[in-house]
Amino acid sequence: MTHPEHELRLLPWTGTDGKPCYLVTDGTGCLTRRADAVERTQLAMADELLGHAADLLADRRVTADQLRFLLARMCESLTDVRRIAGSRGARLAATRSTRPTPGGR
Numbered sequence: 393m394t395h396p397e398h399e400l401r402l403l404p405w406t407g408t409d410g411k412p413c414y415l416v417t418d419g420t421g422c423l424t425r426r427a428d429a430v431e432r433t434q435l436a437m438a439d440e441l442l443g444h445a446a447d448l449l450a451d452r453r454v455t456a457d458q459l460r461f462l463l464a465r466m467c468e469s470l471t472d473v474r475r476i477a478g479s480r481g482a483r484l485a486a487t488r489s490t491r492p493t494p495g496g497r
Contacts (some may be wrong), residue, residue: 399486402479404430404472412475431479434472441469 403413404427417424441462448454448462 438469
């Protein structure tokens with residue numbers, strides 16, 4: 393059971409069986425900070441991959457193997473970014489649902 397001041401956070405990694413991992417948190421603590429750091433790293437890696445993709449696509453000598461490798465890394469990165477977006481969206485929705493509405497309604 394969670395306390396009203398705690399939320400369920402989808403973590404930016406999966407368990408050993410590929411299932412999502414969640415944290416019951418009040419938004420502070422070492423595991424929350426670790427998850428934030430992992431998210432920052434994953435987003436930075438996605439940004440680097442986009443730059444690398446632009447370089448490879450501009451190179452007429454790029455090989456099919458190079459493009460397949462890049463596509464595989466981009467798929468992994470997109471999975472991470474989608475998980476981060478889902479987690480942040482859920483936290484945003486939870487924050488909005490606990491805020492009082494203007495006018496007290």
